[in-house]
Amino acid sequence: MSTGLLFQHIEKHIPLDAEEQAFVSSLLQVKKLKRKQVLYQEGDIHKYQVFVTAGCLRSYSIDHNGFEHILQFAPPGWWIGDMRSFTTQTPGVLHIDAVDKSEILLIAKADVERLYRQLPPFERFFRILAENSIATYQHRMIDSLSLSAMERYDNFCRTYPSLIQCLPQKQVAAYIGVTPEFLSKMLNKPA
Amino acid sequence: MSTGLLFQHIEKHIPLDAEEQAFVSSLLQVKKLKRKQVLYQEGDIHKYQVFVTAGCLRSYSIDHNGFEHILQFAPPGWWIGDMRSFTTQTPGVLHIDAVDKSEILLIAKADVERLYRQLPPFERFFRILAENSIATYQHRMIDSLSLSAMERYDNFCRTYPSLIQCLPQKQVAAYIGVTPEFLSKMLNKPA
DNA sequence: CGGAAACAATAATGTAGATTAAGAAAAACG
DNA sequence: CGTTTTTCTTAATCTACATTATTGTTTCCG
Structure with a gap:
């Protein structure tokens, strides 16, 4: 059952009986993605919240020179998406695709709202999730402002x-904010 | 009444009758801060959520060379704090102080939890707040990864x-992630 | 109002990290 | 499997931004 991981995750924060689980399940859509398969591109409206049950996804933007900058990796148990696009249902700036062959659960904006109405504890669940995410972004932002490339790399590891095991170096470079050439040089010319 | 701005803010998202307002008010503490007065330092536990009603606060970290890196400015109507420290009640990394003479409302962690129990719609209110904050951090992070110093400055303006009006250039530099010397040069040597 | 402190401008020099280019190694996939 | 694509390495050159230092200008507060 591909929803197992999600319920495990939910039950860390709010209780959920069998009937409620069934209701939540009825709102979910399972989707499989091939390696490199694209889920959203810049300009798309993020109609669904995305929960990863297997594999790994990433969100990134593409700058005016065509270079990718990775905002987040999402291994199993993580949510991923362009929050502004999802909450306002307007075109997003983030691309999302699968780093590896993956499986995800989708829940549409309208169904998340239905969920809040039928099962108010989900307001709490998503509040806690959002607060944890803020804590992570605050630290990432501070690191980006105050650390050197090497320190950001060590931090990532x-x-x-x-993730370090399964990601190509190039993707790690795009996450910590350096070119792949510089990361390679940095890792091979220590002292 | 210094709580006016807060209730205005709350009522954009959830309804609140007079009795409920009174209950919320009973949990709030008003505090005035002088220009440069420190509210939290690195290592402090962020026991309170902070809502700004007048003036302007900022959150920042200090790196191992003693340089400040600003995470956020909070003019009236904004919340500010170290989210990880607040949710886990462990020592934080962020410093918070007043950029200008300010007035803030404080609500203790335990009282926020009391609020969730007594008035469940507050789960919703803080969820929405948190989601908006995530959207902002996602965009800030992407900008930091993909834009030049000049583009980040334009963006900030x-x-x-x-804020541009009332902040010393030095603080803007610490927010966009350059030295004050470089920002000065950048603004005076265009072409 | 006057002195101290914070802020801004300018300039010389230094460096982390970008760019460009090319070949070798590894992995993907038909 | 073999070949096409992606990834990694190395190295030379370049540049955005940091560092250090100095001086002038505001702002602040007693």
Whole structure:
């Protein structure tokens, strides 16, 4: 059952009986993605919230020179999306695709709102999720303002040890904010 | 009444009758801050959520060379704080002080939780707030990864026109992530 | 109002990290 | 499998931005 991970996750914060689980399940859509398959592009409206159950997704923007800048990686158990696009249902700026063969759960904006009406504790669940996400962004932003490339790399390795294993160096470079050439040089010319 | 701005703000998202307002008010503490007065330092536990009713606050970190890096400015109507420290009640990394003579409302962690129990719609209010904040951080992070110093400056001017007026250049530099010397040069040597 | 402190401008020099280019290695996939 | 695509490495050159230092200008507060 691909929804197992999600319910595990929910039950850390709010209780949910079998009937309620069934209701939540009825709002979910399971989707499989091939490696590199695109879910959203710049300009798309993020109609669904995305929860990753297998594989790994990433969100990124593409600058005016065509370079990718990665905002987030989402291994199993993580949510990913362009928050402004989702809450306002306007065209987003983030691209989202699968780094690996993946499986995700989708829930539409309208169904999230239905969920809030039928099961108010979900307001709490998503509030807690959002607050944790803010805490993460605050630290990432501070790191980006105050640390060197090497320190940001070390930080990434410490924070996401499992990702370092499976991601190409190039993607790590696009996350910490350096070119792949510079990251390679940095890792091979220590001292 | 210094709580007016807060209730105005709350009522954009959830309804609140007089009795409920009174209850919320009973949990609030008004505090005045002098220009440059410090509210939190690195290592402090952020026991209160902070809502600004007058003046302007800022949150920042100090790196190992003693340089300040500004995460956020909070003019009236904004919340400010170290989210991880607040939610987990552990020592924070952010410093918070008043840029100008200010007035703030404080609500303790325990009282926020009391609020959620007594008035569940507040879960919704803070969820919406948190989601908006995520949207802002996502865009700030992407900008920091993909834009030049000049583009980040232009962006800041467009996004916070009122702040540009009243902030010393030095603080804007610490927000966009350059030295004050470089910002000065950039603004005076165009072409 | 006057002295101290914070802020801004300018300039010389230094450096982290970008750019460009090219070849080698690895991985993807038909 | 082999070949096409992606990724990694190395190295030379370049530039956006940092550092250090000095001087002038505001702002602040007693």
